[in-house]
Amino acid sequence: MKKLTNYLLQKKEVGKLFVPYIMAGANGLDNLTKEIEMLAENGATAIELGVPFSDPVADGPIIQAAGLDALANKVTLKKIVQVLQNFQSPVPLILMGYYNSFFHYGLAELITDLASTDVAGFIIPDLPYEHQNLVLPLLNDSEIALLQLVTLTSHEDRIKELVQNAEGFVYAVTINGTTGTGKNYRDDLDQHLEKIVELADIPVLAGFGVSNPEQVARFSEVCDGVVVGSKIVQSLKNDGLTKTGQLVYAFTH
Template identity: 55%
Template structure:
């Protein structure tokens, strides 16, 4: 069992709310990344998802797209982010969220080798289909980096069983059809869908996309282990509201 899976399963067994904030690495400048990770850690983040800026972010809503564009304007790249992460120490597991193209351009073997020199314990690649994961899984086998699967509302149940069995770290349950963003409406069948994923999964299931309030967190805790929050965190950080970010996370993880 890899470290990310073990740490999050322990929180789940202790009935703690697993809260994973997402930030766009470099949106406020790479020199701010260490401070942002420290802020989220001190607020109570279970793990931290770091977005990598990309020119064609198909899963990202307007807030995260805008943050990615700011990072690209700051000449932030995947290679620069990893170099920065080599110098950042944190007790909180880090998870990279990137599209496959930046990894391919980096070089698959070099990417995994460099990533292993950081505190990154998880990897999310939204545009890498399950059938093509063998491009990376042999390289990840000897590392402590988990390849985290995404499960959509439209994923058939047989496929859900397959994805949860193969996935590591946690299971990313996409709570809406479409892209990330604040103010999304959830389908009535969502809680049943999430409960089924958690039933067949031996890893924690986290709901993401559209989660932006304490009420959302409380709702999802009834059917899965916790949440991933992106757009709300990214928006507040872009407005310089670090205190509000900290207060939101502390409230969300309190039982």
């Protein structure tokens, strides 16, 4: 069992899990460590760091725009890793990016370079389950977990397959489509989430479209916590660190 899995299982015993997402470097790489510290201070269990990419197929308009801001700031995965190598995060970090970014860096080199950092997980939304052998063997001697996404179209047998050897947490996607705010949820979503929780031995977090404390409370009733991205990304861009900290505190308390 990976270190991230143990950590989240322990945290699950004392409360609901809250994992915010931010786009690394959208507001300048010199602000990244301040953003991480702010999120941790206000209740983040772990933090997803987005890796900017030119064709982010799973991202909605807010995160797409943040990725473009990061690219305009000349942010690369290499530069993100360099920042993290010189920073001790208060909570585990999870890199969320597209396979091309990891492949271009060199997966073996990336895993080696991250060994001295607090990165404990990867989320690669465009890496199909059937192609995980491109990544998993390289993680065998690493504490980095490859997290699984389960979509609304996953039937029970598929869910069992996805979660049987999953590490970290299971990312339960709550909508068909991309990330963002103001999404409509289908009527049987709670039953779908409950089924995933029933089948998984590790924490299950709901994400995509979660953007207010009421939704956080709702999903925390049926699973182990939530991932919130677009709302936080938008707040960091428009309102800055202090107000975003207040927003995160409202989500977590």
